[in-house]
Amino acid sequence: MTPLLEVTDLRITFRRDSGPPIVAVDGVSFTVSAGEVVALVGESGCGKTLTGLALPGLLPPGAELDATTHIRFNGTDLAGLSEDALRGYRGRRIAMIFQDPLTSLNPVMRVGTQIAEAIRAHQQVSRGEARQRAIALLGEVGIADPEERVDSYPHQLSGGMRQRVMIAIALAGEPELLVADEPTTALDVTVQAQILELLDRLRVSRRMAVLLITHDLGIVAGRADRVIVMYAGRIAETATTVALFATPAHPYTRGLFASIPRIEGSSGRLPSIPGTVPRPDQWPIGCRFHPRCPVVIANCREVQPPLEAVATSHLAACWWRRRRPGEHATGPGRRARQALPRRRIPQRQCARRARRRGCLLRHRSR
């Protein structure tokens, strides 16, 4: 099956008045198939959001795509399209929702008007018809009393309802791909679950692909088909959700797992990855993760690791796996290192491990 979206060698550079340009996203490639949920995971400053914005050509001023970048959407390369042509894709083929649903809605317009405007921007319908469809959309995203809520202003709605309204606006153009940039970060946990549930339902009923951008592996569990872990503008690891939860191959991914709080188990200090993501102009030579990595070998400090197959459709960019016998790791975090030695585990165990790490396996007919 040809994928709906195929991004090859995504490279985003910021030109500067003084000094060399900054490469914020550096050679990221991935695909999203129709009806698939792909999660893009990483800390702040990894380039996740830029990646999402680049798809419909919404990069901030000063940012540019490299000439080698291709963003193929249903076969068309969006990277070469004009602003006018791209506008035809926004909302209609690729829709976006953002982190903070309060600031994403116009505070001085009724939510029904905002949805109706989105509908009328994409389809030739009358005002009355657009309003009826807006009410229907509000109902579809699970807002009670859509007939009344359609005349509310954003400040009269709760955070979860506002995000539902945002989703309704995004659905107005009947997009094939929804880019959801941290859609639940501003919401509390129970509402988070409801919104994710809603996105899941919509992608099944509308066969809409979702690119879920998040820093939280916890919300990826059971929602995404595949996960792409980004670090410092590059892909660190990519795998199916089950494989990633069962056998995370990259030390960064393992660090992310270690820092998910658990309900059961010890109540000690939550482990975290030491340090922070370096700024794009201060990325280290070699593997960009090596200053924070618990298992650094000599190669890590000198050469950037390529993205290599660890198992079927499971790629990771790490030198540690290819260390010579007897080569020892240096680096911070002795405890993290103890959990490391890897061997292949059988499929049956794989699912069990994934479940233990909080991955709810789905049994859904497709």
Add this chain to the structure above:
Amino acid sequence: MTTQTKFGLGLLALLTLLAVVGPLVAADPNAQRDLLNGTLQPPSLAHLLGTDEFSRDVFSRLASGARISLGVAVVAVAVAAFLGMVIGLAAGASDGGLSGLLRRCIDIGLAVPRIVVLLVLLSAIGTVPMWLFALVLGATGWPAMARLIRGETLRLRHAQFVAAARALGAPEVRILWREILPGALPPVLVAATLGVADAMLLEAGLSFLGLGAPPPAASWGGMLLESRSVMAVAPWLVLAPGLALVAATSAATLLGDALRRRLQPDAK
């Protein structure tokens, strides 16, 4: 609603009544009744506010002057708000050269004293019809409005909901018109209401200098000018238009403040 707001609304209602109904019920403002015995009559039942030195009824003149003075002020502010809105939006939304050029235009417009520009313009034109007078008054009032709108546009253009609208494929013009402008309006509404008071005083001042409505048309500033020489013997001639001006500017100021409290509760 505060007492001040009620007072302002009351004044506004009275003035509107005066301007709309007054000229319909009052006598002809330019009729010279009795040039021998009827000049400079003090207020009486026949002439509620007395007569002037040409024996014209002062109440009639005040009522017809209300139409001119209030009308000129409102039209002038509307023109200024419209120009300011277009230029301010363009200055706030554009980038690079155009933005800098427009910003400098606004700064220059703010730096040059409005009254001087008006004096030069109006004396150059000579006798001006009232609609042109209102246009000129408005055309010199836009920089303050443009500055406000530009500021609001700069604040709103980076708002997330603007980015969201763009992400959903809205064209730039539509974003300006439907997303940014409605959010930029509240301070403009306040400034426009307060601006009516300014425009009214300017109109009166210019009329007083003889640059406003040409005689025999009655405007409040013109009435003040005509009554200046006889102020000692007929003080009601000064008091009537003077108090009307005070009432009108007070109404505009009080209502402007009320709007500000309502629309910008956080602004001090």
